[in-house]
Amino acid sequence: MCGIVGYHGREGARDILIDALRRLEYRGYDSAGIAISQDGSVKIARKQGKVSDLWNAICNENFEGSMGLAHTRWATHGVPSERNAHPHKVGDITVVHNGIIENYLELKESLKQDGRTFVSDTDTEVIPHLIVNYLDKGSDFEEAVRLALKRLKGSYAIGVMRDGSDTMIAAKKESPLLVGVGKDEFMIASDAPAIINRTNSFIFLEDNDIVIITNGEMRITDFDGAAVNREIKTVQWTGAMAEKGGYRHFMLKEIFEQPRALTETLIGRIREEEGDVVFEDLNLPDVSKIRKIWMVACGTSYHACLIGKNMFEANLRIPVETDIASEFRYRDPILDKDDLVILVSQSGETADTIAAMKEVKKKGLYTLAICNVLGSTLSRDSHGVIYTHAGPEIGVASTKAFTTQISVFFMLMLYLGKLRGVLDGDDVRRHLTELKKLPHHITAILKSSAAIEEIAQANMHYGHFLYLGRGINFPTVLEGALKLKEISYIHAEAYAAGEMKHGPIALIDENMPIVVVSPKDQTYKKTCSNIEEVITRRGKVFLFTDSFDHDMAPKVNAVFVIPETIYELQPILSIVPLQLMAYYMANHLGTDVDQPRNLAKSVTVE
Numbered sequence: 131m132c133g134i135v136g137y138h139g140r141e142g143a144r145d146i147l148i149d150a151l152r153r154l155e156y157r158g159y160d161s162a163g164i165a166i167s168q169d170g171s172v173k174i175a176r177k178q179g180k181v182s183d184l185w186n187a188i189c190n191e192n193f194e195g196s197m198g199l200a201h202t203r204w205a206t207h208g209v210p211s212e213r214n215a216h217p218h219k220v221g222d223i224t225v226v227h228n229g230i231i232e233n234y235l236e237l238k239e240s241l242k243q244d245g246r247t248f249v250s251d252t253d254t255e256v257i258p259h260l261i262v263n264y265l266d267k268g269s270d271f272e273e274a275v276r277l278a279l280k281r282l283k284g285s286y287a288i289g290v291m292r293d294g295s296d297t298m299i300a301a302k303k304e305s306p307l308l309v310g311v312g313k314d315e316f317m318i319a320s321d322a323p324a325i326i327n328r329t330n331s332f333i334f335l336e337d338n339d340i341v342i343i344t345n346g347e348m349r350i351t352d353f354d355g356a357a358v359n360r361e362i363k364t365v366q367w368t369g370a371m372a373e374k375g376g377y378r379h380f381m382l383k384e385i386f387e388q389p390r391a392l393t394e395t396l397i398g399r400i401r402e403e404e405g406d407v408v409f410e411d412l413n414l415p416d417v418s419k420i421r422k423i424w425m426v427a428c429g430t431s432y433h434a435c436l437i438g439k440n441m442f443e444a445n446l447r448i449p450v451e452t453d454i455a456s457e458f459r460y461r462d463p464i465l466d467k468d469d470l471v472i473l474v475s476q477s478g479e480t481a482d483t484i485a486a487m488k489e490v491k492k493k494g495l496y497t498l499a500i501c502n503v504l505g506s507t508l509s510r511d512s513h514g515v516i517y518t519h520a521g522p523e524i525g526v527a528s529t530k531a532f533t534t535q536i537s538v539f540f541m542l543m544l545y546l547g548k549l550r551g552v553l554d555g556d557d558v559r560r561h562l563t564e565l566k567k568l569p570h571h572i573t574a575i576l577k578s579s580a581a582i583e584e585i586a587q588a589n590m591h592y593g594h595f596l597y598l599g600r601g602i603n604f605p606t607v608l609e610g611a612l613k614l615k616e617i618s619y620i621h622a623e624a625y626a627a628g629e630m631k632h633g634p635i636a637l638i639d640e641n642m643p644i645v646v647v648s649p650k651d652q653t654y655k656k657t658c659s660n661i662e663e664v665i666t667r668r669g670k671v672f673l674f675t676d677s678f679d680h681d682m683a684p685k686v687n688a689v690f691v692i693p694e695t696i697y698e699l700q701p702i703l704s705i706v707p708l709q710l711m712a713y714y715m716a717n718h719l720g721t722d723v724d725q726p727r728n729l730a731k732s733v734t735v736e
């Protein structure tokens with residue numbers, strides 16, 4: 131999705147902004163641009179393609195000035211091109227924007243009738259036109275921005291500069307934006323990793339906040355100009371955490387970080403000896419009254435919900451309904467006032483998940499977020515939040531967020547189980563003992579990554595893969611197939627293994643390799659029968675299981691052994707080789723692993 135950065139300080143803005151844009155690249159984009167206030171006017175450069183293309187175009191140009199805005203664009207309205215790239219300048223007003231202006235056609239029409247001409251196909255261009263209109267009518271800069279914003283419907287985070295002015299104005303509604311507070315400088319950014327190398331003090335803006343930075347000072351107002359107070363928060367992430375640290379791709383680094391990410395997510399929350407789980411500031415309503423739990427999310431986070439459902443229903447005996455957020459928000463689900471609604475998101479900025487949360491809040495229910503990004507919209511606006519302490523996830527394909535989300539579901543299941551009296555201290559202690567072993571088990575899997583790379587390299591020429599799993603590992607294979615398709619562009623489908631004979635078996639021949647995840651649980655034998663059916667039809671089989679099977683081994687093409695754990699925790703281990711397999715196939719095929727085509731890291735539009 132689009133990314134915004136702005137700098138207002140004493141140093142040269144150009145290099146600081148280009149560096150910040152590079153840190154925003156992971157969000158996915160198709161063009162980039164920069165605007166620097168220089169000698170009384172704002173100078174702009176834009177390029178279709180990568181930030182490096184923009185840099186090549188400007189590195190030898192005179193771009194001096196200590197105030198500027200920059201942007202990476204992910205096309206929504208108008209094809210990726212230099213003409214549609216941001217910043218957009220109209221008269222003396224320059225704007226960068228993330229989000230979608232829903233009423234732009236109507237505004238454009240009325241602005242055209244006032245004699246204004248448009249040079250791009252974007253929705254954004256109406257914003258500088260509106261501001262200029264109000265300036266022409268006698269408003270000052272700040273008032274003109276406020277009046278323009280009041281005309282907009284939709285979502286936006288914007289940064290605005292004016293020729294001949296030292297003032298930078300930013301505002302947000304339903305798209306993420308924060309202010310970085312540094313020494314003698316302020317920055318604005320779509321997210322913290324973009325500017326974490328300069329400061330770790332942030333103001334996470336709320337909807338309808340307007341920020342005015344001028345003369346080395348910053349203030350925040352609402353859309354009517356009334357002063358608003360926002361707290362400065364310190365985040366613990368460091369610049370190094372958002373860098374590749376010697377790995378070829380962020381995704382590979384993040385896969386290998388999973389033992390640490392898990393450990394950090396557990397720290398301070400589990401009390402093994404007491405058989406207890408502790409969460410701070412959840413403020414949960416009376417849990418004995420909960421009759422149903424909802425788990426709502428998108429993409430990988432939704433797969434974590436499917437796993438959460440499996441473990442909650444098995445252990446708590448409470449019905450759980452899982453929903454894809456984009457469906458939930460429109461289907462008017464039948465919610466009871468005592469239901470618990472859990473919303474899951476790595477970024478905390480996914481538009482559909484935030485909209486689902488708002489629907490639930492409108493109906494007066496308690497909302498609990500499981501989120502990775504401190505200060506994100508979802509984490510701030512939900513009644514309670516449990517953070518996954520996975521650290522910044524930069525690769526577009528989610529990995530460590532997924533495994534830490536499952537670990538949070540597991541701890542929450544134990545926490546609720548104890549509060550509701552269905553689990554006692556001994557049950558919790560036994561479960562925690564298994565949970566604590568996971569970082570060590572993942573490290574063991576990662577040590578065998580060469581074996582997975584070999585399988586990946588030998589099979590990456592196939593155009594299709596079928597993934598099979600059952601029970602709690604059905605979501606694991608859904609996630610494994612998602613990983614493969616999003617980064618390698620190989621078509622992959624996942625089925626509950628028992629469903630194979632109801633349709634997908636028709637696809638099986640020597641050109642359809644099958645990835646099977648099946649630990650030796652109650653359905654293992656049944657899955658082995660499915661494998662036999664595949665082999666009879668000349669399909670290749672790669673089996674991921676938790677102890678070597680001397681009967682199956684000679685029949686399948688490869689067996690990969692995953693350490694044993696309890697049922698509820700299996701997905702945390704079995705997803706790791708599938709993440710690696712997708713990564714190695716994509717890497718050897720030469721795709722853009724960290725920023726796969728057409729994808730964005732945070733999907734901040736509907």
Ligand code: M6R
Pocket residue numbers: 428429430431474475476477478479480483526527528529616729731732733
């Ligand atoms: O930030 P979120 O967890 O809310 O993001 C949800 C999905 O957009 C995300 O998981 C997406 O599916 C990833 N590309 C998966 O790797």
